[in-house]
Each structure stands twice: as structure tokens, then as C-alpha cells.
Amino acid sequence: MMKPVIWTVDDDPGVLRAVERDLRRQYGDRYRVISADSGAAALEGVKQLKLRNEPVALFLVDQRMPRMSGVEFLEKAIELYPEAKRALLTAYADTDAAIRAINSVHIDHYLMKPWDPPEERLYGVVDDMLDDWQASYHPTFQGVRVIGNQWSPHSVEVRDFLGRNFVPHQWLNIEKDEAAKQLLSTTGADATSLPIVVFPDGSFMNNPPTAEVARKLGLKTKAEFPFYDLVVVGAGPAGLAAAVYGAADGLHTLLIEREAPGGQAGRSSRIENYLGFPMGLSGNDLARRAVAQARRFGAEILAPQEVKGVRVEGPARVLTLADGSEIGCRALLIATGIAFRKLDVPGLDRLSGSGVYYYAPMSDAFSYREGDIYIVGGANSAGQAALYFSKLARKVTMLVRGNGLSDSMSQYLENQIVATKNIEVKLNSSVLAVAGIDHCETITIQNNKTCATETVSASALLIYAGAVPRTDWLADIVERDAQGYLISGQHLMLEGRRPPGWTAERDPFYLETSVPGIFVAGDVRHRSAKGVTSGVGEGAMAVKLVHQYLGLL
Incomplete structure (x- = not known):
């Protein structure tokens, strides 16, 4: 498991070496101690840690530094690591600034220089801050992260590609996750570049083709022998x-x-x-x-x-x-x-990947909690999808062209569907149209026997209509x-x-x-x-x- 980081920043080389030495001697077996000689250098390093999703436990920062004071550094650093503990290293003359920082950047402590002996003046304070941090710390995800939009077809494609190739990854929805917005800001990209794939080494790709993602991940695409x-x-x-x-x-x-x-x-x-x-x-x-x-x-x-x-x-x-x-x-x-066989339905191609899916990725089920899902098809694959999505959706409606499920579905699946209260089966039914501004919002259904039509609200349309x-x-x-x-x-x-x-x-x-x-x-x-x-x-x-x-x- 990756060690959490203790950052120490001081523009005085002698002080920086001393604090780094003391911290490593006491905490090096459990934490990674990183040092920087300026706030600007430290801030760039913190951004790289954020891209690699490495945890930071403590910032221990000198207050009086040229160009960027300790408080100014902490104001920017805590935007990236708001849960990290913060302490200022101060001279006697800076105690007023340190006390003001308790309110401005909510520092947890300030330490007077020099701190010798560290066993008495440093380790006890640091121990308390690290214990507090560990009490609420949850290990960070160490795989690939994807910043994307739920209604972006390419975001869905990249996410599905990673999942089906057994690549551990974390999905960050730019519309709902603050972590996604923060990470997007850290990359320096904007929302027009989505999806953004961030790799464990801190590198990232804007709107990449899946082939480029595969190459970066080292997925094997060339044979060893002729x-x-x-x-x-x-x-x-x-x-x-x-x-x-x-x-x-x-x-x-x-x-x-x-x-x-x-x-x-x-x-x-x-x-x-x-x-x-x-x-x-x-x-x-x-x-x-x-x-x-x-x-x-x-x-x-x-x-x-x-x-x-x-x-x-x-x-x-x-x-x-x-x-x-x-x-x-x-x-x-x-x-x-x-x-899969594509359907010729007005609006379907335009919204494909934006609430309309052929053989929907199972990971998308969590995006439709309490939604109304419509599934086209009556074979086993459609039945399995209906049962899976019914666990999260408010209601699942199966649209089946035939007179019953028995013609194309295994009996065990049909029995389970009949027994599931929030699954409805509409027989002799087809989709005539799909509509929505940037994602599926409504679908129009026709009864093939009576030719009667109805337009209903739909969170998603999943198509399992043959291949x-x-x-x-x-x-x-x-x-x-x-x-x-x-x-x-x-x-x-x-x-x-x-x-x-x-x-x-x-x-x-x-x-x-x-x-x-x-x-x-x-x-x-x-x-x-x-x-x-x-x-x-x-x-x-x-x-x-x-x-x-x-x-x-």
C-alpha cells in the first residue's frame, strides 16, 4: 500500500534538512517525507501527487518565505487536500501570523523554531495530528481514473472498455462529483476535453481513443511470434x-x-x-x-x-x-x-450512448437509481438486463415484439421476471421514436396489434433486439x-x-x-x-x- 505523504516546506536549507531528517527518523517507516525549498515548488509537487492520487497526511510549512508565505501556500494546497493536517513553522516574531492562520486556513498547530529536542517539541505534536488524520482516512484508489459526463458516448465507451478489459478504474462524474471537478482543475483541462483518463503515474489523456488508452496501459496488441x-x-x-x-x-x-x-x-x-x-x-x-x-x-x-x-x-x-x-x-x-442489430428509430442514433445503449454496460446501472428504464427485447440477454437494472431502478419495462417471453427466453428467467414487482412486460410492443435534448428523456411506444401509441418519460432505453x-x-x-x-x-x-x-x-x-x-x-x-x-x-x-x-x- 502507498505510504501517505508528510510535506515539509522551508526556504532555509539548514532548517529544511533538519526537519526532513527528524521526520524521516520518526515516521519514515509509515509515511513518505517530501521536502521543498519554496511554496511554488511545493505546490507543483502537490499537484503531481493529486494526479497520482497519493494521500497527503500533513503539511509542515515555514511561514516566512519569499514570494509565497506559508499561509499563502496552505490556502492553495488545502484546495487539493482539504483533509490534510496543517502546521506552521514559525519564529517568535511570526506567532501573531500563526495565530491569525488558525482562522484563515484552519491550521491545526504551529511550532516554534528551533524545536530541539524533537522528542519533546516536535514528535508529540506531529503524533497527535497524524492520529487525528488516520482516524478519518480512507485509502485512496490507486488505479486509472476517468473524468467524464454521464451523457457523453465517448465517456461511456472508455469506461466500458476499461471494465471489459479488467482494468481497475474509478469513474468520476463531472456533473455530480466534487472530486471530478477538482481533478479536472488540477489537470488544467476544461470540460470540452472530456473524457479525461488519469493514469496512476500522474499522466493523463484528453478525450483519447481507446486504442491510445490501450497502448498507454500496455495492453498487448502485437504478437510475439510470426x-x-x-x-x-x-x-x-x-x-x-x-x-x-x-x-x-x-x-x-x-x-x-x-x-x-x-x-x-x-x-x-x-x-x-x-x-x-x-x-x-x-x-x-x-x-x-x-x-x-x-x-x-x-x-x-x-x-x-x-x-x-x-x-x-x-x-x-x-x-x-x-x-x-x-x-x-x-x-x-x-x-x-x-x-448487435441496430434499430432504425428516429432519434436513436443521435442519443446513442446518451441514455440509449445497445447491450448496456452493467456499470451504468448505478447511474439510474430510481429511474424508469425501458428494455427492447425478449430473449435471455434482455431478461438478464431487466433483472439486474430492477435492483436499482424505480421501474423496468420490457418491450417485447412477440406474444410472450416463452418463445425466446429460458423458463427460469421468465419465472424470475414475473416474480419481480418492479418489472413490467409489454407484449406486442415496439419503439417508434426517442427524444431528448442531450440525452434520452422520452420514448414513443406502439402497440403492434392496436396501433395505439403513447409517449412516456424514460431515464434510459436499453436495446437487446437481436444481432x-x-x-x-x-x-x-x-x-x-x-x-x-x-x-x-x-x-x-x-x-x-x-x-x-x-x-x-x-x-x-x-x-x-x-x-x-x-x-x-x-x-x-x-x-x-x-x-x-x-x-x-x-x-x-x-x-x-x-x-x-x-x-x-
């Missing part, structure tokens, strides 16, 4: 399972993910039907555990990194990444899952169906004939695409059973088929 046995594209449940089992089985395995591990499942607030977890677990927990397991077996993971294309060169499959680099492999598994595959980068490489899903195995065999261009003297394996050695698993596969459990199963099965394929080379 060639692998198995490359897995997509780190949802299927891809993570394949990385775990591939690496465990001795394959030199690389996993590439364009956003963050977990995929769509990583946004799930609670997965309750996953084998071995009777109390359920969140999608983020599942992803975190799987990433740790894959790394333990030796799998290499690049995230965030995007694959832009693939080509076949003899027995090798060569991937082109977004940064222009290339990686070769003997076998390739596509497990990119599916992306589509993101496979355009594979369009000229492997066979896809009309929706873009990758066709594999027996579905490639038309009237018993192998697919056009098939080069192997055998039929495609069950999860193999129209190109030998390129496999597919999970939701992106044509006619797959969508969901976490089936994705994990297919990811594991794909590794066994990869072994069979490699054994034939």
Missing part, C-alpha cells in the same frame, strides 16, 4: 474455450479479440444456467476466469486488436491485422460471435449464408458434393468451413445453437477437429 499452430479470432465463450483447450493440448495458440474478452456474453449481468455455477456468475467473471486459465496454459492473447483479412498460402493461413502486421498459422478458428454476424472480412474466402453466418460441415455438402474450391481429399469436418483448416465455432456459425454453453462446447470440439486436421498434413 507463426502459430492455431489462431483463434474472437474471444467470446467459443474463442476462449478454444484458446484454453488448444493451449492445454500443446498447440502454440494465439487468441485475437477486437474489443475485449467475453464478447456479447461478457456484458451479461448474470448467467445462471452454466454448468458448475449453481449461484450463477456474471459474463465478466466468466471471461476473466477463462482469460486467466488460457494464459496459465500458455495461450497468447492480443486485445484490443482486429483482423482485417485472411489469405491461404499453401498449408498456411495468413492473417492481416489492423496495424498492417501479418501472422501465419497452420489452423484458423473463427469465433467472432455476433454484433448479426460481422464477417464481411471473410466474404471472398469462405462460404457464408444470406445473413453472413459461416457455413460449415455437412451444410457445405450439396447433394453429396463437396463445396467449390475444396482442395482436401475428404469431406469437411463438422466445424470446418469451405476452406480446409479454417474452422468456425459459436454464434457466428450457420445454424448454431446460440448461447454461452453451446459456444463453449463448440470451441472445445473445434480444437479436437483441429488436431485431426493437423494430423493429416
